[in-house]
Amino acid sequence: MTIPRGRDAAVTLSALAEMNGCSRREVEAFIQQARLNGTPICTGPEGAWIGTDEEALAWCERQRSRAIHLIESAQGVQRGVEARRATQEGFPWAA
Helix, strand or coil: CCCCECHHHCECHHHHHHHHCCCHHHHHHHHHHHHHCCCCEEEECCEEEECCHHHHHHHHHHHHHHHHHHHHHHHHHHHHHHHHHHHHHHCHHHC
């Protein structure tokens, strides 16, 4: 599968799937494996592309920030559920 070089040449994942005769999920799996192997594939609203070192590092920082926010959100919801369960277990009439 060929991923274009440079943000200006970015291609959507759906277009990559169509160009390669595969599903979008297969494109996503390919990109994930390529990233795990160190290929600096960046993605954004414009699609996917092989990024420069600077683009790749900026993409990494955005992904880390998203991951932190997702974890914080999940922890907040979990705390809320646990607090409600503790209240309901201690006071059955509070349900």
